[in-house]
Amino acid sequence: MTKSKSMLHNLMRPFRFGSSRDSQGEDDLEQIAANEKKFFRFETLVEATNNFHPTNKLGQGGFGPVFKGKLKDGRVIAVKKLSQYSKQGKKEFMTEAKLLARVQHRNVVNLLGYCVHGSEKLLVYEYVTNESLDKLLFKASRRGELDWKMRYGIICGVARGLQYLHVDSHNVIIHRDIKAGNVLLDDKWVPKIADFGMARLFPEDQTHVNTRVSGTNGYMAPEYVMHGHLSAKADVFSFGVLVLELISGQRNSLSSGLFPDAENLLDWAYKLYKKGRSMEIMDPTLASSADPDQVTMCIQIGLLCTQGDPHLRPTMPHVVLTLSRRPGTLEEPTRPGMPGSRYRRTRRTSVSSSNAGTSGASDSYASTTNTTGTITAAATATANEIASGSSSVSQGYVTRRKTITATENEIASGSSSVSQGYDTRGKRPMEG
Known part of the structure; x- marks a missing residue:
């Protein structure tokens, strides 16, 4: 026990806590980890992964490789192995270890434990059977596997997971990178x-x-991109984007002809909503399974979560409560916020989610895909100094980071490798 506690102390030493509750120190964390038996012997992981055999490799990112393994008790695990040459990876390793040490929720991936063996540092997770959400949602050949009931369940599950992180966990945690690629789906499609x-x-x-x-x-x-102001409302914004992506089956991408007369998915969705044609946002593959009232409510939730003024966005507990009720009265959203735009406080009216904006018409651990790029920039940078672009990232447990630069107008959204066209009415994008 003494040796194990010493190992965890060395692992956690680089952390600095940001609040009075956090500052109770590493001793509490050591005790929690020891009590919950979160330590794994290196030999155990070597055996579980067949000595980290290449055939068990699930992915590779800036952090290091991830391997699939099986413990003697039958549990299937995913093992993150820190690259000894990655300074950024070490920082992320420490961050992930610290933040997930006491996190346990059905909609947050479960950290089973740690291993420190000489220069080797490893994190051990539950293995999540299905692929990450983006591998299904953004592929025309697989999108149909996600009917409305499943997509609504994913929306509700991610909302509950964020509520836990923001409100109910031991520490207030802001994820900062909520997106389809960081939502894993288990064998029952629980996100x-x-x-x-x-x-x-x-x-x-x-x-x-x-x-x-x-x-x-x-x-x-x-407000985060332009000024580096980080709050829980930054995660709320990301969640709103994810909701609209789930409904439409489209990435929030640069215009370039992708969305008719709109800058990106958010702008396109808002314009259709204001014209009373919300249901045209919906992915056509959902036509036979969708609940129109639920879809319309979720479109409003997505737009409310992506308001430019963070004070106008709901909290995640409010979102969870709204999703748990029958569609009813919601506030009227204003135009979604985009980096470079200025927001001003506005007074809202309330509208019924069952009527507003309707038209009257009733890749996982292993693979690497071309998707939206990851941005790292100084908080004091101007919009012209911050970037958007595409980056080859491994999804789920592995993320590869890339520093990129672009213009203010490009920051609003990512890129897509899918060639796009339009249906005969020119109202929604479709894959060519």
């Missing part, structure tokens, strides 16, 4: 939020913190 390498503990006595900007373009809140 699990993954990849906490960029997450932050949040001081309880502050409304926001100023920090370096890290996240994925197309998902980041404008």
